[in-house]
Amino acid sequence: MGQDGVKLEPEVVEVLRHVRDGRNFLLSGGAGSGKTYSLAQVIGELLRTDPVAAIACITYTNAAVREIESRVSDKRLFVSTIHDFLWAAISPYQAELRNVLIELMKGEAPKINPGSTAVSNGMLEGKAIQYKEYRILDKGFISHDEVLVLAFAFFEQFPKIRNILRDKYRYILVDEYQDTDPAVIKILLDALPQSRRKGVCGFFGDAMQSIYDEGVGNIKSYIDCGVVSEVRKEQNRRNPRLVYELANQLRVDGLEQRASDDITAPNMNNGVVKQGTIRLYYSMGEDDKVSAVRNDLNWDFSDILETKELNLTHNLIAPQAGFEALMDIYNGDGVLAFRDRIVKYIKESGDIGSYDEQTFGEVIAALQKDKTGKALKSVSPTPLMDTFIAAHPQLLAEASNINFLEFRRMFVNKDQLVDDKKQSEDEVARKGSQRCNFINHVFKIMTVVHLYKQRQFNEFLKRTEFRLKSASDKALLKKNIDAVIAMSERPIIETIDFAHENGLCIKDDRFEEFRIRRSYLFNRLIKVPCSVFQKLFEYLEGRTAYSTQHKIKGSEFERVLVVLDAGDWSKYNFNYLFEGSGKDSVRERTQKLFYVCCTRAKDYLAVYFRDPSEASLTQAKAWFGDDNVIKI
Numbered sequence: 169m170g171q172d173g174v175k176l177e178p179e180v181v182e183v184l185r186h187v188r189d190g191r192n193f194l195l196s197g198g199a200g201s202g203k204t205y206s207l208a209q210v211i212g213e214l215l216r217t218d219p220v221a222a223i224a225c226i227t228y229t230n231a232a233v234r235e236i237e238s239r240v241s242d243k244r245l246f247v248s249t250i251h252d253f254l255w256a257a258i259s260p261y262q263a264e265l266r267n268v269l270i271e272l273m274k275g276e277a278p279k280i281n282p283g284s285t286a287v288s289n290g291m292l293e294g295k296a297i298q299y300k301e302y303r304i305l306d307k308g309f310i311s312h313d314e315v316l317v318l319a320f321a322f323f324e325q326f327p328k329i330r331n332i333l334r335d336k337y338r339y340i341l342v343d344e345y346q347d348t349d350p351a352v353i354k355i356l357l358d359a360l361p362q363s364r365r366k367g368v369c370g371f372f373g374d375a376m377q378s379i380y381d382e383g384v385g386n387i388k389s390y391i392d393c394g395v396v397s398e399v400r401k402e403q404n405r406r407n408p409r410l411v412y413e414l415a416n417q418l419r420v421d422g423l424e425q426r427a428s429d430d431i432t433a434p435n436m437n438n439g440v441v442k443q444g445t446i447r448l449y450y451s452m453g454e455d456d457k458v459s460a461v462r463n464d465l466n467w468d469f470s471d472i473l474e475t476k477e478l479n480l481t482h483n484l485i486a487p488q489a490g491f492e493a494l495m496d497i498y499n500g501d502g503v504l505a506f507r508d509r510i511v512k513y514i515k516e517s518g519d520i521g522s523y524d525e526q527t528f529g530e531v532i533a534a535l536q537k538d539k540t541g542k543a544l545k546s547v548s549p550t551p552l553m554d555t556f557i558a559a560h561p562q563l564l565a566e567a568s569n570i571n572f573l574e575f576r577r578m579f580v581n582k583d584q585l586v587d588d589k590k591q592s593e594d595e596v597a598r599k600g601s602q603r604c605n606f607i608n609h610v611f612k613i614m615t616v617v618h619l620y621k622q623r624q625f626n627e628f629l630k631r632t633e634f635r636l637k638s639a640s641d642k643a644l645l646k647k648n649i650d651a652v653i654a655m656s657e658r659p660i661i662e663t664i665d666f667a668h669e670n671g672l673c674i675k676d677d678r679f680e681e682f683r684i685r686r687s688y689l690f691n692r693l694i695k696v697p698c699s700v701f702q703k704l705f706e707y708l709e710g711r712t713a714y715s716t717q718h719k720i721k722g723s724e725f726e727r728v729l730v731v732l733d734a735g736d737w738s739k740y741n742f743n744y745l746f747e748g749s750g751k752d753s754v755r756e757r758t759q760k761l762f763y764v765c766c767t768r769a770k771d772y773l774a775v776y777f778r779d780p781s782e783a784s785l786t787q788a789k790a791w792f793g794d795d796n797v798i799k800i
């Protein structure tokens with residue numbers, strides 16, 4: 169019996185036995201087996217039975233943070249991401265950090281590639297090493313990847329830091345271990361045990377759900393040599409029978425889930441496991457029939473807390489969710505692609521710095537001068553870029569007048585648009601989001617309007633610069649908000665200017681800096697209608713049913729529609745998955761992602777497969793059952 173008289177799961181009891189004996193452990197189990205639940209139980213028990221020890225719990229998914237924080241809260245529990253955890257461990261040692269960083273940038277095959285930065289022993293003299301969203305090595309700014317490499321070198325080199333970490337945290341628990349960088353596993357399982365101080369590392373996860381290529385995938389080698397003791401969960405508490413039976417067929421490691429013995433488990437009904445519903449819809453040919461699938465399902469897609477439609481990428485969601493015009497800017501700009509081609513060419517053939525004073529147009533002219541044939545082609549737009557430029561000649565004209573240094577430093581990618589999407593409205597935004605300052609500014613306006621519409625006036629007043637001083641200000645405020653709402657189909661700049669002039673949302677330094685330093689992007693964005701930003705806002709705030717297939721990990725919903733895209737992806741291929749064909753790495757990656765998606769469903773699972781091959785259809789019928797495969 170554990171805390172508050174709650175009966176401990178047998179697997180948790182086994183884990184606690186390993187901990188008592190000082191052994192590292194892995195709690196593994198298929199989707200829905202209750203690993204996150206067990207993680208919270210283990211934390212609760214460790215806090216209870218070891219009244220002085222502190223615990224670090226490393227996790228990525230918001231679902232896990234919610235589950236843990238709703239069940240245990242204690243000053244001795246630190247929940248964080250792996251990067252924040254490692255950075256907190258090494259950042260106090262600035263002198264050592266400078267030396268190690270410089271060493272790592274040196275040599276034939278440096279562990280941290282310095283790129284064009286000149287490396288010398290004194291280069292970081294007097295500078296603090298700081299962890300940022302971007303890296304500028306000669307200023308001492310490092311980013312995510314460097315934190316891992318630095319931490320690894322630190323824990324290998326300095327016994328002191330191993331002891332300090334052990335003293336600080338008797339227990340280090342890692343959720344979703346399969347997606348953890350191999351360097352982290354080495355720190356925890358190779359370096360830390362060299363300390364004589366007591367401590368245990370515990371891992372929770374499922375090798376079948378390793379969906380990020382950077383992750384370690386599994387820790388079998390440590391289990392085989394006895395460094396980690398494995399405890400397996402074989403029961404399923406989330407999914408109805410049809411879903412976990414399908415999932416069992418998708419596993420590659422032979423693990424077979426069964427219904428749990430626990431009659432109170434969410435997937436039980438009157439002591440019997442729910443049957444559930446599974447369906448696979450397909451259509452032949454190129455046409456996308458997902459709306460017909462939605463109609464046939466007749467689900468309430470506005471019930472966003474319990475209904476999700478999962479697509480492979482944000483790009484595929486953009487047209488459905490109504491923000492394609494923005495995605496095109498961040499992820500389909502042919503002029504920027506041409507710029508990248510030019511930059512690459514110069515970097516390979518000459519000194520990029522020598523063009524810093526020129527405009528982009530002058531650089532192109534200089535490079536193309538006197539060239540013909542193949543040589544000219546290599547500094548000209550590709551056919552795809554040409555198609556874009558022919559459709560938007562004014563964009564190339566505008567770019568041509570911009571200083572080349574400024575233009576080449578204007579890094580644009582789609583994370584600046586869609587990073588940190590929430591799964592639901594009440595999720596807390598993650599810190600360190602890569603979203604750009606223009607989008608942040610627009611979202612600030614939208615948040616203010618949303619709070620006003622929801623009548624959350626206290627929160628509204630905290631977010632806006634509008635001051636209510638007299639009764640007439642109230643009427644003015646209403647008039648201003650109504651005016652913003654009425655501008656929905658106008659270019660966003662009109663809303664931004666209006667919100668600024670009327671004190672709803674002042675343009676701050678970051679916005680101004682964006683306008684000046686990223687003028688090309690700025691000029692494209694300001695023409696997009698406000699309603700398109702509104703659609704993006706609803707999506708990122710978790711107020712739509714859409715999600716990407718990766719972001720859904722760890723969550724569960726009553727109804728899940730998985731859309732299999734037949735596009736030409738190099739990393740995923742759903743025909744390979746169903747046919748059992750193609751390159752092993754692509755098929756396995758696709759299989760794991762599909763496994764994650766299907767196992768989110770608590771009641772209804774539907775899959776839409778556009779244009780499957782004959783062989784895929786045959787397999788679909790074997791997995792879903794003849795009657796559950798429906799042509800649309």
Ligand SMILES: Nc1ncnc2c1ncn2[C@@H]1O[C@H](COP(=O)(O)OP(=O)(O)OP(=O)(O)O)[C@@H](O)[C@H]1O
Pocket residue numbers: 177197198199200201202203204205206374377405406430432433434721722723724767
């Ligand atoms: N011991 C338990 N008693 C009651 N409910 C439980 C128990 N264990 C798990 N659950 C419930 O079962 C469902 C699945 O559990 P959980 O989300 O922890 O699974 P998981 O193994 O982490 O799944 P995944 O790998 O898919 O993320 C959740 O609704 C959870 O609250």
